Amino acid sequence: MLLIVPPLHLNLILLELIYYLTLISFSNYRQKTKEEIAKMKQEQQDNFTKARQIHQNSLPDSLPEKADLSVAAFYQPAAELGGDYYNVFKVNHGSMNVFFEQYFIYMFDVSGHGIDSAMLSIFINNTIEDYFKLQHNEGEEVSPKRILEYIDTQYRAEGYPDDYLVCLLVGVLDLNNYEFTYSSSGFQFPFYKLSKDGNLNELDTGGLPISSSVDKSFIELEETTIEFKKNEMMFFTTDGLLEQTVEAGMYNNKLKDELTTLDYFHPAVLVENIRHDFFNVTGSEYGDDDITYLTIARLNSELKEWTIEEKKDDLNKKQQVISSYLSDFSTIPEELISTFEYLSDLIWQKTHHLSITTLADRDYFMISLSGVQKEINWQKIITENLNLSQLQNKGIKVFPCNKHGNKLYLFTHLN
Structure with missing residues (x-):
């Protein structure tokens, strides 16, 4: 059998051809992989955008504005999604409404900033809504402590992982006797009540957060009632605003200045002043954590x-x-x-x-x-x-x- 061996230069040409074909194939593969990765990233971004819109749209479109009651709020997630939430709504007593004028106020902070935190935030909000649909009776006293206990029970029944924490404030503002009754869990910093003449008082918080990692026997919920006089304002915030690092340490150290130097005693002005000041000292409206604050005033107007x-x-x-x-x-x-x-x-x-x-x-x-x-x-x-x-x-x-x-x-x- 005669074996024909190609000339050496043909072998080199063949090797070079194989080399270039391999390069072209690898380049095409790499380009295709880049396109697939870009497509996956875009799909992920689109999903985050949709989830953010859903979470954003679940926040209240409007807040109460009356001659003797005004409410304003600020919400800014740290990332694409956040775990903070707030709401203020009038309690429906049905046929007994003529005897009541109560507003339910709540704000909470779920640990994390992803889709899971946003979904858990929706669960907490739905649980509060379910309480008023299924547990609340017309003319019945609205107990913030009992509502927190209900949320804790429903949360544990879902079997959420131990690494999630929920800090909650729930309260009832009674406009017939102008008392605010509230219960909170997990907040490290106090809330504030300020008056038009510049006085600033701390509202106690405390208690352990709602979490599967906390044994139910350690949960001790308390209920506090305070008087809410004319020309007074209450300020509530999640930890994201207070724990933000600034030159002076934490923004919590600077907050009191903004609370006591209002040019107009109105919740919207307080919200705008803090937003503007936070931007001035940090250079951004975004913080390291979700930022949510809510302010409520009893006006004389x-x-x-x-x-x-x-x-x-x-x-x-x-x-x-x-x-x-x-x-x-x-x-x-x-x-x-x-x-x-x-x-x-x-x-x-x-x-x-x-x-x-x-x-x-x-x-x-x-x-x-x-x-x-x-x-x-x-x-x-x-x-x-x-x-x-x-x-x-x-x-x-x-x-x-x-x-x-x-x-x-x-x-x-x-x-």
Whole structure:
């Protein structure tokens, strides 16, 4: 048998061809792998975005605003998702509602920042809702301690892993006798009650967090009742705000300054001041942990409300009525009235629906404008269309404040 051996240069060419084909194949494989990894990352990001939207949308769209009660809150997850949650709603006593005016207030912090924490947060929230659907009877006393015990029992029944911790505040504000009764578990720092004259008092917290790792026999829940007088405000926060590291140590050391130096005694102003100060000292609205704080004030004021529907004529008529009402206050600057008219016109063009609230306090006047659109950047609207520093120099404060950003506040002093 004759064996034909190719010339040496042909062998080299063959080897080079195999080498280049291998490189091309490897390059194609690597590119395909990169594309698959990028696709997987994008799908994961899309899932996080959807989960964040679900969690964000589960937060309350609006908070109570009455002549004698006003509520504002701030929520910012540290990562794509968070485990914090808050809510304030009126307790439904059914046919006995005529005898009651109670608001249930709760806030909690679930350990972690991922999908699992967000899902556990939804479970806690659903458990509270279930309590009022299944356990609460019309006209029955609402006991924060009993509600915490119910949450703890339901949590243990689910068999969650030991490494999860839930810190909870639940409370009932009774507007008939202006008492606040609350129970808490797991919070290391106190909450605060502040008065318009600058006094600051700590509200006790404590107790072990709800967790499968904590034996039920060690859980000792307490219930505290305090008086909530006119011109007082309560401030509640999860640990993320207080434990954030700043130059002076922890932000907790700086918080008291913000609580006692308010230019307007209103919850939205307190929320905005803390948000602004936190950004100034950290350079970011994001913290190392989820940041949630809730503030509730018992005001001594006159409140009026208007709703502007889709018709332009309705806007013009309501603007005239409101502007006339504002003109009755001789100390309100003309700039506030013109700013209100300009903003209401500008925002109505984008939302075609506005809810307007005015609040006359002894020392200041507030106007809020709320819209139904959640996709519009209201901060951008006022930044691009108003000279905020010039208005500030004239004693007018303007800022958006709520979870969607679709609520604006205008404040001015009544001298």
